[in-house]
Amino acid sequence: MKIASIETFTNEFVCFVRVRTDAGAEGWGQVAPYYADITAHVVHRQVAPYALGEDVLNIDHLMDIIPEREHKFPGSYLRRAMGGLDTALWDLRGKLEDKSVCELLGGMPRQIRAYASSMKRDITPADEAVRLARLRDEFGFDAFKFRVGAECGRDVDEWPGRTEEIVPTVRAALGDDVALLVDANSGFSPERAIEVGQMLAANGVSHFEEPCPYWELEQTKKVTDALTIDVTGGEQDCDLTIWRRMIDMRAVDVIQPDVCYLGGMTRTLRVAKMAEQAGLPCTPHCANLSMVTLFTMHLLGAIPNAGKYLEFSIEGPDYYPWQEGLFVQSPFAIRDGKATIPDAPGWGVDVRADWLDKAEHRLSEIGPSAAIGAEPLARGVTSPDWPANK
Secondary structure, three states: OEEEEEEEEEOOOOEEEEEEEOOOOEEEEEOOOOOHHHHHHHHHHHHHHHHOOOEOOOHHHHHHHHHHHOOOOOOHHHHHHHHHHHHHHHHHHHHHHOOEHHHHOOOOOOEEEEEEEOOOOOOOHHHHHHHHHHHHHHHOOOEEEEEOOOOOOOOOOOOOOHHHHHHHHHHHHHOOOOEEEEEOOOOOOHHHHHHHHHHHHHOOEEEEEOOOOOOOHHHHHHHHHHOOOEEEEOOOOOOHHHHHHHHHOOOOOEEOOOHHHHOOHHHHHHHHHHHHHHOOOEOOOOOOOOHHHHHHHHHHOOOOOEOOOEEEEOOOOOOOHHHOOOEOOOOOOOEOOEEEOOOOOEOOOOEOHHHHHHOEEEEEEOOOOOOOOOOHHHOOOOOOOOOOOO
16 A cells, blocks of 8 residues: 555644545644644655655655655754654554554553643743642642743743742642652753752752753763753754764653654654663653644553653643644543543544644645656656656
């Protein structure tokens, strides 16, 4: 069974990808959010030409050949676009085999513990503590992540003293029975990160995410080596060579790949396997309620080195208006602090038709005269960006 067409349905923030086969079967995936409209162009220009006509089940092969064919473009946008194809093909395979992706990966759909993940820095410590306590009482969360420092802040806090105030404030509000995690978003130098990390440890915080500029692995390792609490990171990284180096040098205690940023489920499984072999847990990054959290749920239900929890964004339409109205039925219900991995075939979710109707649509397909398996330029791809017989 061959890939006959690849479609994108896009707005500025979200791009869903539909793959159809020459037999009429289809699967749905998603590229990474944010500037998704740019990534949609990459899907048609730099991914579709190498995927059309290929075996729908040979996902590993596609995830190898596309970056090789586009080796002059090793960065994030190509990987994000690859992730749209990859996740659509996993959904398609699940539907062909009548299994959830979790089951395809060797796992079993079940409930998994979630941590409530706050994205806000423009919130006072007192207001954040009240918000998190309300979520604990309403949904049963027993783990929470909030923000310290300033994003890429060069040791300058969001406002003076906020980091030192918010940590004990949240701990006092939530009590000692919940797990606390913090995210610095590359905000600190190693020296300041170690100082903050010691304060975190004194307040029972167990997870210190991206303390230093994420691209400076040696800086992060200094913090990891100096602290007793878990230092975590990796969400931004999309290069498997960097992942291998990060894991080999033990730059972090817990790896946090993002399925969409990294380039799909196949590549994320490779990173999770590297970490498993090194004895490191995997707690993926998934900071919004688009398909990325769904992908992560299926992954955590299957890998042997799954971390303690699923990241679960608590931000609603005031912060992420674009994540509203995506799915026919939301897969993201939280009960007693746990999410449930869907057991329907594929990802177990349907995109709403009214959302698709409003989206910008592009199509790449095998032209009527194109030979399956021919070189990319002879495949007769048709789309606004890849004219037939170019």
